[in-house]
Amino acid sequence: MKPQAQPDDELFLFQSHFDQLLNPTHPLIKLSKQVDWDHFDQSFGEFFCESVGAPAKATRLMVGLIYLKHAFNESDESVVERWVENPYWQYFCGYTHLQHECPIHPTTMTKWRNRVGEAKLNELLKQTIEVAVKHHRLSERELTHVNVDTTVQEKNITHPTDSKLLYRSI
Numbered sequence: 001m002k003p004q005a006q007p008d009d010e011l012f013l014f015q016s017h018f019d020q021l022l023n024p025t026h027p028l029i030k031l032s033k034q035v036d037w038d039h040f041d042q043s044f045g046e047f048f049c050e051s052v053g054a055p056a057k058a059t060r061l062m063v064g065l066i067y068l069k070h071a072f073n074e075s076d077e078s079v080v081e082r083w084v085e086n087p088y089w090q091y092f093c094g095y096t097h098l099q100h101e102c103p104i105h106p107t108t109m110t111k112w113r114n115r116v117g118e119a120k121l122n123e124l125l126k127q128t129i130e131v132a133v134k135h136h137r138l139s140e141r142e143l144t145h146v147n148v149d150t151t152v153q154e155k156n157i158t159h160p161t162d163s164k165l166l167y168r169s170i
Contacts, residue, residue, distance in 0.1 A: 016097070016098075017096055017097065018087060018090070018091045018095070018096055018097065018098075019096075021087065022087060022088060022091055026088055028088045028089065028091070028092045029088065029091060029092070031092070031131070032064075032091060032092045032094075034131050034134075034135055035127070035128075035131055036127070036131075037059075037060045037063075037094070039127065040059050040060065040063050040124070040127070041059045041060075043120065043123060044059050044062075044063075044116055044120060045059075047115055047116055047120075057103070057104055057108065057112075058093075058094060060093060060094035061093045061094060061103055061104070062104075062108075062109070062112050063124060064089075064092050064093035064094065065079055065080070065083065065093060065103075065104075065109060066109065066113070066121075066124065067092075067124075067128060068082075068083070068089055068092065068093075069109070075106075076106040076107070076109045076110060077106040079106075079109075080102050080103070080104060080105075080106045080109075081102070083102070083103065084099065084100065084101065084102055129143070
């Protein structure tokens, strides 16, 4: 089934709204307002049936979790656990009130990525890069050069204590 919409604010009558609590200048709040979430709903909507099966999780939640996973170098398990602890992450994923439980099981992220495929995930990457360039967070020049730091890479050096030196001398 297609993803469900986020719950109405009426259900959270006595809870504080994130707009009242969070810093509006936080980078994730700014980014959440710059991303075209409707584009992702339309793009990933083709993978979900209208009437069969349980309702899918919200596209914004899944796209947001995948972005957060890569932006903060987290595993599926840790991004879901940290999501519960971080209201900025919850706001970024489309929630308006503090949640106290994990939104999904970590394996759901893997299943979702497999369902949409590599081409759609590349489209997600393309969209995030376009937003970064459009809002001057990334320059065109930074997209043409790749800097690789190899100082930690293992070198192919033979030391006097290596056993292969002994075998070479025999």
